[in-house]
Amino acid sequence: MAYQAQPPTLDPHVTTSQASATIGRSIFETLVTVDSNYRIQPMLADSWEQSEDGKTLVFHLRKGVRFHNGKEMTADDVVASMNRWIQISSAGKDHFKGAAFEAKDAQTAILHLQQPTSTALPIMAYGGGNYPAIMPKELIDGADPKGVKEYVGTGPFQFKEWQQDQEIHLTKFADYQARSEAADGLAGKREALVDDLRFIFTPDSSTQVAGLLSGEYDVAADVSYDSVQQLETNSDIQVNVAPTGMLNLFFNKKKGLFTDVKARQAIGAGMDVESILIAAYTDEKYYQKNANMMMYYQVGQWASENGKELYNQNNPEKAKQLLKEAGYQGQEIKIVTSRDYEDMYNGAVALQQQMEKLGIKTKLEVYDWPTFTELRNDENKFDILVITNTPKPEPSSLAFMRKDFPGWTDSPELDKLLSEFRGAPNLEKAMDVYGKMQTWFYEYVPVVKVGDGNSISSSKKSVQNLKWLDGLVFWNVSNQE
Numbered sequence: 001m002a003y004q005a006q007p008p009t010l011d012p013h014v015t016t017s018q019a020s021a022t023i024g025r026s027i028f029e030t031l032v033t034v035d036s037n038y039r040i041q042p043m044l045a046d047s048w049e050q051s052e053d054g055k056t057l058v059f060h061l062r063k064g065v066r067f068h069n070g071k072e073m074t075a076d077d078v079v080a081s082m083n084r085w086i087q088i089s090s091a092g093k094d095h096f097k098g099a100a101f102e103a104k105d106a107q108t109a110i111l112h113l114q115q116p117t118s119t120a121l122p123i124m125a126y127g128g129g130n131y132p133a134i135m136p137k138e139l140i141d142g143a144d145p146k147g148v149k150e151y152v153g154t155g156p157f158q159f160k161e162w163q164q165d166q167e168i169h170l171t172k173f174a175d176y177q178a179r180s181e182a183a184d185g186l187a188g189k190r191e192a193l194v195d196d197l198r199f200i201f202t203p204d205s206s207t208q209v210a211g212l213l214s215g216e217y218d219v220a221a222d223v224s225y226d227s228v229q230q231l232e233t234n235s236d237i238q239v240n241v242a243p244t245g246m247l248n249l250f251f252n253k254k255k256g257l258f259t260d261v262k263a264r265q266a267i268g269a270g271m272d273v274e275s276i277l278i279a280a281y282t283d284e285k286y287y288q289k290n291a292n293m294m295m296y297y298q299v300g301q302w303a304s305e306n307g308k309e310l311y312n313q314n315n316p317e318k319a320k321q322l323l324k325e326a327g328y329q330g331q332e333i334k335i336v337t338s339r340d341y342e343d344m345y346n347g348a349v350a351l352q353q354q355m356e357k358l359g360i361k362t363k364l365e366v367y368d369w370p371t372f373t374e375l376r377n378d379e380n381k382f383d384i385l386v387i388t389n390t391p392k393p394e395p396s397s398l399a400f401m402r403k404d405f406p407g408w409t410d411s412p413e414l415d416k417l418l419s420e421f422r423g424a425p426n427l428e429k430a431m432d433v434y435g436k437m438q439t440w441f442y443e444y445v446p447v448v449k450v451g452d453g454n455s456i457s458s459s460k461k462s463v464q465n466l467k468w469l470d471g472l473v474f475w476n477v478s479n480q481e
Contacts (some may be wrong), residue, residue: 001219001474002201002208005340005369006165011147013085013092016371016399018245022221022471023168023199025186028133028153031059031078031109032125033186036469038393040121041187043179044134044154045109054116054425059109065177067136068158077105078139081245088145090402091130095123095422105463112431118424122393123227126394127186128470129390130312138143156192156475170197183476185469193478202476203340203368211459212237219459219477221472225282232457234474243297243391243424244455247287248447249348250385250400250407257333263326265446267353267384270319270358271351273312278345279350293389293398293441296452299417302395304435307442316440319358332361337386338372343453348386376406388453390470394430396421396439411448 007019012028015045028280031045045059066075079101086092086099100115113120124132139148151159156178157170171194180190200217202208205224211217213234222244223231231237249267251258258264273289291311291413294302333355339347345366352364365382367375375381385406391401396418399405424430459466462481467473 001197001199001213001221001472002202002217004201004205004208004222005338006201006204008373009147010151010159010162010168011143012129012131012133013081013089014145014147016090016405017369018471019369021127021129021131021390023170024133024151025127025131025155026157026170026197027151027155027159027476028065028131029155030119030124030127030132030134033247034122034393034469035187036185038122038185040125041181041184043187044078045367048464053091055113056121057111057113058104059111059141061107061109062177062179063107065154066175067154068173069136069154070175071136073134073136073154074106075109076106077137078109078134079103080140080463081112081133081134082111084140084143085132085245089130089132090125090399090404091126091397092132093404094402094418095119095396104374109246115423116425117422118427118430119394119396119422122427126393126397126470128392136450156190160196165201167201168175168199171195186473190282190475194476195473205252205342212460214285215460218463219457219466219472221457222341223344223455223456223458225286228456237458238461238463240466240468241286241454241456243299244343244453245388245390245405246295247277247343247386247388247450247453248400249351249450250387250447251445252379252383252385252407253410254408254480256379256383257326257328257331260326261321261445263328264448266322266326266328266358267355268310268442268445268448269313269322269349271312271354271448271450273450274315276347276350277453280450281453282346286456290452291449293395293438293449293464298391302431302434303348304438306435306438310442316358323358323360328360330361332363333383334381335362335364335384336370336372336382337364337366339366339470340372341388343388343455344388347450351384351386359401362461366480379408382406394427395434407446409444411444413438413440413444414444455462 005019010024048059081232082101086096160169160171177387208220211228212220277287288296290296291308339345422434
């Protein structure tokens with residue numbers, strides 16, 4: 001696979017990086033997962049039940065599951081993994097405050113919650129960045145703040161080698177214990193149908209396409225939109241389009257101009273999202289304008305008209321007035337993004353042009369993905385981050401709602417809404433709060449949403465059954481060459 005970005009680590013407990021998730025979830029598995037309709041399904045847990053008061057979840061684990069080091073998985077491994085994930089991951093800290101797992105016996109793990117949590121199972125089933133991977137207890141015990149020292153999971157592929165800045169190599173795990181149900185989304189039977197997976201880091205899109213056409217690569221994970229026509233005319237190549245994420249502008253709300261809500265509102269008021277989306281995605285078939293916080297394919301479940309009039313206002317005069325009220329006096333605004341993701345970089349260039357037309361002095365800084373993910377944690381390094389956020393299973397998991405994610409949203413009103421949302425007995429009841437959250441989104445402006453983008457992966461026609469769900473899925477994929 002030609003893969004555009006090198007992950008900072010493969011330990012999902014310590015990073016929200018989608019590159020880490022896409023590569024790592026062939027190695028690691030979770031207690032529960034989702035099918036193609038995002039319904040919760042079993043994975044390492046065979047079944048579970050919830051107490052009447054909603055505060056206890058009992059997970060009955062599969063028997064005979066082995067880690068890549070040969071050890072059989074037990075509840076002790078699950079408890080160590082999940083308690084670490086709760087304590088250090090952004091998702092765990094947000095949704096499971098005060099919660100803890102304990103082992104009842106070797107095949108039973110119990111989650112104790114401080115209060116009913118409507119989002120508990122969807123968060124544990126999520127397969128994107130920061131997913132709750134199960135690892136051997138001894139590796140969890142030996143981990144440091146940067147992550148575990150070895151990558152050992154229960155998945156269909158095992159970690160072989162990482163050549164920094166070159167490739168990550170995974171190999172088929174011969175003793176993998178697959179589920180018996182039919183494959184559906186991330187659920188059901190998983191098989192390693194090839195002996196080796198090699199993720200070759202190729203941030204240059206022309207290199208990806210040239211390697212695919214020459215036969216050097218079997219898959220190009222995220223090809224340039226400009227290359228699609230060339231690929232579509234080649235009878236040996238197949239092109240796939242899938243929703244990739246939301247293109248968002250993250251404001252530094254800890255330091256600088258955008259600590260003032262009127263300055264954030266000004267950017268939202270002045271923005272012409274259509275021109276930024278065209279720059280980022282090149283064609284209307286690769287993006288959707290969408291005022292909802294959630295992605296366009298999720299609006300059947302999560303939808304609200306609240307604040308819709310504040311999306312894509314394209315009102316420069318209103319923006320200039322709000323900037324004046326915010327006290328903007330011509331200081332330089334630093335826009336930061338990564339060139340490793342084409343939509344982020346091209347969108348940032350278009351944003352810069354629009355901000356200059358509003359009379360804002362700007363500087364655009366561009367980094368490789370690992371440097372970007374490190375730098376964005378420093379409030380002295382940026383004013384606006386241009387990021388594509390991967391889809392989440394429910395709205396309270398969105399990155400811009402977190403106090404610890406770059407941008408640093410800190411809103412008492414949001415805290416109340418999140419408590420009400422997550423404290424609902426189930427997601428159906430929680431949906432009633434979504435409209436209030438959408439109103440908050442447009443009043444507080446934690447980010448400005450530009451729109452929803454699609455990504456394009458491409459492969460040789462010999463590659464069969466390559467699918468996408470919160471990233472490319474590499475199990476159950478064969479190469480018929």
